[in-house]
């Protein structure tokens with residue numbers, strides 16, 4: 001089985017076109033089912049259906065303090081906090097067996113919204129400072145899991161960042177199944193430039209973590225995993241990508257002619273000025289890596305972080 005087809009992505013169920021919303025409708029995302037569908041196994045979740053609220057049902061909203069909101073039905077004013085929290089707890093417990101590599105949540109929902117969910121104050125006015133009840137439970141149970149809202153996936157940079165984290169997290173999970181000092185060092189080596197493109201600071205700190213591994217000592221898996229996923233949350237920018245690519249070019253300098261180097265530098269300038277997409281210099285670099293097979297570069301995930309058909313590096 002390929003890595004992709006074995007990858008499980010949790011999804012708010014209404015985004016898959018299932019008619020589970022309060023009004024009996026759905027919020028189908030064609031990007032999720034059409035583009036991500038062939039690459040992932042979806043694990044659909046609807047916390048409000050799990051809570052037994054039914055379809056259709058009275059809409060609910062969050063009220064009170066954004067840090068600890070109450071769930072109230074909008075017309076009949078019933079307090080539904082506990083049943084929704086219990087449903088979220090059951091779902092999160094069941095998800096532990098699903099080996100998820102990421103989760104896509106429906107935005108603005110009092111159950112699924114990840115951020116800026118409306119919480120109504122006593123005066124009846126909303127503040128956009130809440131987190132949905134299920135989203136909160138999910139993040140608490142799986143702090144390293146890449147989680148994103150469907151609306152933010154419309155932004156090319158956020159989309160690329162999320163999908164990249166999903167693939168790294170899947171590899172990290174696989175390492176945790178059979179961890180060793182050698183495997184951790186190899187993991188870090190192969191992700192070095194990918195991490196650099198997000199956060200050179202984290203790349204150095206992670207190098208310090210792996211450099212501190214003592215023979216026979218305890219592996220720093222928790223520290224490495226937390227730093228890794230924290231660093232990858234930082235967006236890769238043209239400047240950071242160019243820095244990573246320049247470092248990689250350094251491993252090819254003995255192989256490239258002056259003309260080839262000049263061509264690569266021209267492409268990097270054009271990419272930095274956002275006239276061409278990242279895929280252009282990456283494709284040329286991949287060509288040289290395939291041709292000359294420098295050992296340190298050949299295994300770099302930065303060169304192939306996710307399937308090409310996702311076209312995540314094709315925007316300028």
Ligand code: SF4
Nearest residue numbers: 013014046106109112
């Ligand atoms: S609870 Fe979540 S999955 Fe269910 S309908 Fe609302 S947003 Fe969609």
